Amino acid sequence: MRIRAAVLRHPSQPVEIEEVELDPPKAREVLVRVAAAGVCHSDVRHADGELGPGFWPAVMGHEGAGVVESVGADVTHVAPGDHVALCFVPACRTCRYCIAGKPNLCETVAAHGARGMLMDGTSRLRLPDGTTLQHGLRTACFAERTVVAAGGAVRIPAELPLWQAALLGCGVVTGMGAVRNVARVLPGQSVAVIGSGGVGLQVIAAARLAGAAPIVALDRVAEKLVLAQAQGATHTVDATEDKTPVTTIRKITGGGVDYAFEVIGRPETIRMAWEAIRPGGTAVVVGLVPDGVEATVPGNEFLSDKSLVGTYYGSGDPAAELPGLAALALSGDLDLSGVVTQVDDLDGVQAALDRLRRGEGARTVLIVDEALARYEGVGRSG
Numbered sequence: 001m002r003i004r005a006a007v008l009r010h011p012s013q014p015v016e017i018e019e020v021e022l023d024p025p026k027a028r029e030v031l032v033r034v035a036a037a038g039v040c041h042s043d044v045r046h047a048d049g050e051l052g053p054g055f056w057p058a059v060m061g062h063e064g065a066g067v068v069e070s071v072g073a074d075v076t077h078v079a080p081g082d083h084v085a086l087c088f089v090p091a092c093r094t095c096r097y098c099i100a101g102k103p104n105l106c107e108t109v110a111a112h113g114a115r116g117m118l119m120d121g122t123s124r125l126r127l128p129d130g131t132t133l134q135h136g137l138r139t140a141c142f143a144e145r146t147v148v149a150a151g152g153a154v155r156i157p158a159e160l161p162l163w164q165a166a167l168l169g170c171g172v173v174t175g176m177g178a179v180r181n182v183a184r185v186l187p188g189q190s191v192a193v194i195g196s197g198g199v200g201l202q203v204i205a206a207a208r209l210a211g212a213a214p215i216v217a218l219d220r221v222a223e224k225l226v227l228a229q230a231q232g233a234t235h236t237v238d239a240t241e242d243k244t245p246v247t248t249i250r251k252i253t254g255g256g257v258d259y260a261f262e263v264i265g266r267p268e269t270i271r272m273a274w275e276a277i278r279p280g281g282t283a284v285v286v287g288l289v290p291d292g293v294e295a296t297v298p299g300n301e302f303l304s305d306k307s308l309v310g311t312y313y314g315s316g317d318p319a320a321e322l323p324g325l326a327a328l329a330l331s332g333d334l335d336l337s338g339v340v341t342q343v344d345d346l347d348g349v350q351a352a353l354d355r356l357r358r359g360e361g362a363r364t365v366l367i368v369d370e371a372l373a374r375y376e377g378v379g380r381s382g
């Protein structure tokens, strides 16, 4: 079938909405009618070629939600009409990482999906001239419809509006997982969050739910620090005004935080996270660092029991966690609408990427199908 989709032909060219061909789902695949999709900073890395060479041409988008339209053979966990959040690591459940309880690191996904192919190593997407297109980060949800591996479609309660559910599959899983699965923050422990964008705000919300205090949010944009307070930050540091932000964080927390989360992906902010933690503390790098970029810390400080750790996609079982995170949103414990600073339609994707490049706003949600997304249009500023 022919669909409209956001195509990255090459990092040197802007992302454009084009008509592309989408083949029907094969065995263990699901066709999803996309309701809405979130634009994440990783999409900027993708569009700018910073994931490394070879991630194009592709249909972009890795955070979204929609309704199942049809399923291929051997799919039993979802049926047409089900509401689903998309999960960009459709774990195979049989490789050694999956069996060891680390499905976010699934080896089969790494082998077949690294270059945007589905789990059998092939694509369902092509340009009208026959050129094969990648399923961007195996999800390709900046599109009217997408075919994903069965494990990439996770059923969620239909009560949660899909324009909000669209955020679950990357930002929420990643931010919540960094706090719950990696740091395992305990009540009363101190947290600093460096970068209060779409994912950083989820880290702050997760720290609040964990009972952390204080929670210090840092950013260079005042608007995002206001959002950070709404998500649970007890203190904010504006790095455009405060020339010694690490000193400020250390002062607030009496000598350094228990956990610092870096949610930008730059060597200098990773270094800030390292300097913000107390002896025995842990700096967690959540941000996606561009391919080829190195980060350094003073080696002798490992003597003070400090740890620098990485995380990918929440470091837990993203698909298993999604329904619980949807429930947290339904109960009001997680305010998903509160991190959305812009709403637009599919044609707004390039403008959304440009805002992220400038560091403006938190999340843009692209409403692909207004009726399915159940977006009321309140506060629309696209």
Ligand SMILES: [Zn+2]
Pocket: 040, 041, 042, 043, 062, 063, 170, 171
């Ligand atoms: Zn993302």
Ligand SMILES: [Zn+2]
Pocket: 091, 092, 093, 094, 095, 096, 097, 098, 103, 105, 106, 107, 108, 109
């Ligand atoms: Zn696996």
